[in-house]
Amino acid sequence: MREVYLDNSATTRVFPETAQLMNRIYLEEYGNPSSMHHKGVEAEKQLRQAKQTLAGILKVKPSNLYFTSCGTESDNIAIIGGALAAQRNGKHIITTPVEHPAVLESMKYLEQEGFEITYIPVDGCGRVDPEEVAAAVRPDTVLVSIMHTNNEIGALQPITEIGEKIKKKNPKVLFHVDAVQGFGKALIHPRQQHIDLLAASGHKIHAPKGVGLLYVADGVKLRNLIFGGGQQNGLRSGTENVAGAAGMALSAQKLYEKLDVELDTLYDMKQFFIEQVTQIDGVRVNGLPETGADGKALSLSEAVRMTAPHVISLSFENVRAEVLLHALEDKGIFVSAGSACASNRPHISATLQAIKLPENLLDSTIRFSTGVMNTMEDMQYTADALKEIVPFLRRYTRH
Numbered sequence: 001m002r003e004v005y006l007d008n009s010a011t012t013r014v015f016p017e018t019a020q021l022m023n024r025i026y027l028e029e030y031g032n033p034s035s036m037h038h039k040g041v042e043a044e045k046q047l048r049q050a051k052q053t054l055a056g057i058l059k060v061k062p063s064n065l066y067f068t069s070c071g072t073e074s075d076n077i078a079i080i081g082g083a084l085a086a087q088r089n090g091k092h093i094i095t096t097p098v099e100h101p102a103v104l105e106s107m108k109y110l111e112q113e114g115f116e117i118t119y120i121p122v123d124g125c126g127r128v129d130p131e132e133v134a135a136a137v138r139p140d141t142v143l144v145s146i147m148h149t150n151n152e153i154g155a156l157q158p159i160t161e162i163g164e165k166i167k168k169k170n171p172k173v174l175f176h177v178d179a180v181q182g183f184g185k186a187l188i189h190p191r192q193q194h195i196d197l198l199a200a201s202g203h204k205i206h207a208p209k210g211v212g213l214l215y216v217a218d219g220v221k222l223r224n225l226i227f228g229g230g231q232q233n234g235l236r237s238g239t240e241n242v243a244g245a246a247g248m249a250l251s252a253q254k255l256y257e258k259l260d261v262e263l264d265t266l267y268d269m270k271q272f273f274i275e276q277v278t279q280i281d282g283v284r285v286n287g288l289p290e291t292g293a294d295g296k297a298l299s300l301s302e303a304v305r306m307t308a309p310h311v312i313s314l315s316f317e318n319v320r321a322e323v324l325l326h327a328l329e330d331k332g333i334f335v336s337a338g339s340a341c342a343s344n345r346p347h348i349s350a351t352l353q354a355i356k357l358p359e360n361l362l363d364s365t366i367r368f369s370t371g372v373m374n375t376m377e378d379m380q381y382t383a384d385a386l387k388e389i390v391p392f393l394r395r396y397t398r399h
């Protein structure tokens, strides 16, 4: 049976070249980068090279980059470490209700520590208005955290505009961007985009699980959350995951080398898939804008290109997401119900609620997330499967 993996926002398959490089590091260049002998120097060189490659992609200095264990850890260090270090300036933070739990749960923790959190509402496509974010900035605001790309519906936030506006209102405010879903799919240049803290994750970009990246701009102070041997300037003690870091850098390099071409393919696949599945009755595409900034109606191609290239969120009337997920699985197609990247139990998604998805569709939403390993044939196969399965399942659903 054909296997079609459309859960790339949950995690990705490691590039073979990345696995090969990591294997070599595990078996041959396995030293501790802090060791003074040759094996250590070799490992340290791998780490240094990885930072250089990633710094080149982000157009920052290697010394601004830290390796962590995952996107969640990068978000936690940035948000909690940033807020605690800045609390003498105030205890107000701004974010959105559509952030990943790595951000929302960090906010909850800070709330217990006496911080006040303002959640800026999103529009029907999951986007915040930069004016509204800036208007919420106060003299005691210490941190603004807005994600680059939403993991459930693929909404893209106007990061550069938000950065510009919040800094104008209060230059001391730290701007944190969760770019776990955006890194590898978009050009991200923190210095030009007024970003102070940025989180990315290896396993979303065809590198392994267990490695994350944190960018910290010059001059930004973070309260230390991890204590130990003082690695990585003491911000993130613990022996570095050398193979993971090298793997993340190689995978990122491969993605960014051909970014334009890959983006075109991903957008073409997204558009084709939407054209196909909307031929089925009672299918709603979530997060797709209908009109542009000028209020004019958008073509499907224009609308699709205003969203993330790889996330397609569809709600199927009178179909339970979990049942559809397993019916697709029977055909070798792997997807997520809503967003299952935080747990393997489907849950009522905060993002779907925030975009005011009708109540009856909350439990009928599937996320298809593509990647550079997918093909147009995968999308055709999946669309054909849906055309067969959805009417079939509806016959067995009581209305």
Ligand code: PLP
Residues within 6 Å of the ligand: 009, 010, 070, 071, 072, 073, 075, 100, 102, 147, 149, 150, 151, 178, 180, 181, 201, 202, 203, 212, 341, 342
């Ligand atoms: N932020 C976003 C937007 C995500 O999609 C995810 C994972 O799904 C994370 C953070 C957490 O990343 P990690 O799985 O590497 O901890």
